[in-house]
Amino acid sequence: MQGYSLEKINKAIKKYAKKNENYAQLLASYQELLEIHFQYLEHIDVPFNLEEETIKEYLRQGHYLLADELLNLDFLKVRELMFKIARVLLNNESNLSQKLELLESLPELQAENLSQLLNRKGGNTPENVENYLRENSVQDKCNIESELISNIIFTALSPFYMSYAGKAAEITDFSLWSKGFCPVCGQKPMMAMLRKDNNARILECWLCHTQWNFSRLECPYCNNKDYYKMGYFFVNDEKSRRINVCEHCKSYIKTISLKEIEGNVILDVENLCTMHLDSAAQEKGYRPGQDLSLLN
Ligand SMILES: [Zn+2]
Numbered sequence: 091m092q093g094y095s096l097e098k099i100n101k102a103i104k105k106y107a108k109k110n111e112n113y114a115q116l117l118a119s120y121q122e123l124l125e126i127h128f129q130y131l132e133h134i135d136v137p138f139n140l141e142e143e144t145i146k147e148y149l150r151q152g153h154y155l156l157a158d159e160l161l162n163l164d165f166l167k168v169r170e171l172m173f174k175i176a177r178v179l180l181n182n183e184s185n186l187s188q189k190l191e192l193l194e195s196l197p198e199l200q201a202e203n204l205s206q207l208l209n210r211k212g213g214n215t216p217e218n219v220e221n222y223l224r225e226n227s228v229q230d231k232c233n234i235e236s237e238l239i240s241n242i243i244f245t246a247l248s249p250f251y252m253s254y255a256g257k258a259a260e261i262t263d264f265s266l267w268s269k270g271f272c273p274v275c276g277q278k279p280m281m282a283m284l285r286k287d288n289n290a291r292i293l294e295c296w297l298c299h300t301q302w303n304f305s306r307l308e309c310p311y312c313n314n315k316d317y318y319k320m321g322y323f324f325v326n327d328e329k330s331r332r333i334n335v336c337e338h339c340k341s342y343i344k345t346i347s348l349k350e351i352e353g354n355v356i357l358d359v360e361n362l363c364t365m366h367l368d369s370a371a372q373e374k375g376y377r378p379g380q381d382l383s384l385l386n
């Protein structure tokens with residue numbers, strides 16, 4: 091969704107909602123999140139200090155750009171955004187206002203503690219955040235699942251990462267990068283697409299939404315290159331949307347082939363509207379290379 095206007099994304103969403111009624115409600119919540127997201131994106135300006143040569147050096151050496159530095163986050167703003175997002179994501183919960191109040195008063199989610207949690211090197215992973223929430227029994231304190239709280243936190247962080255990644259993308263196209271994780275923030279790819287013209291595979295990061303090229307003959311999650319341990323399958327004969335699987339690490343990545351698709355594809359929306367593919371893959375015993383989440 092890097093580089094797309096809200097209008098363009100909304101247009102794509104309308105198309106999906108029409109085609110797939112099952113996803114209508116999910117897409118409606120997603121649209122609410124997008125409104126908030128774009129509102130904030132305009133006012134978020136994360137500093138970016140790397141020069142072109144340094145970036146190239148990082149990419150050549152296989153270091154993602156944030157490997158050695160922490161994102162300069164405004165935690166008061168992150169917190170403010172978190173509770174706007176929480177209102178949307180918790181919409182179906184019973185006792186919503188009571189839960190929101192509890193959530194807002196949690197010491198673990200105050201700006202100062204958030205900064206300690208998220209300002210650790212390598213700390214910004216859903217696993218670390220969920221562990222922290224579990225260690226502090228946050229779920230019991232507010233009656234909201236740790237996974238959902240983590241989802242709220244990362245949905246709030248996403249525009250900050252996107253701001254940083256957008257500045258990096260003005261300087262480089264990441265063609266020097268050949269790893270299976272994001273060249274900007276180091277997270278795993280959420281989905282893949284195959285280009286229309288040359289069928290090259292492009293991966294997209296779930297957090298900062300950077301896109302980069304990656305070999306079609308390698309698993310991005312475990313770097314398995316054994317052709318015989320890789321495969322793919324379709325669901326309902328829908329050949330433009332496939333599930334690539336790796337027998338070595340038993341993970342899967344959903345892939346959309348642009349050759350068979352008309353118009354723009356926004357992978358974040360695709361990801362959301364292809365949850366039937368996730369179910370199919372998981373029924374066959376594969377796990378998502380990157381955990382599923384709503385806006386991220
Ligand atoms: Zn990223």
Ligand SMILES: [Zn+2]
Nearest residue numbers: 309312336339
């Ligand atoms: Zn693998």
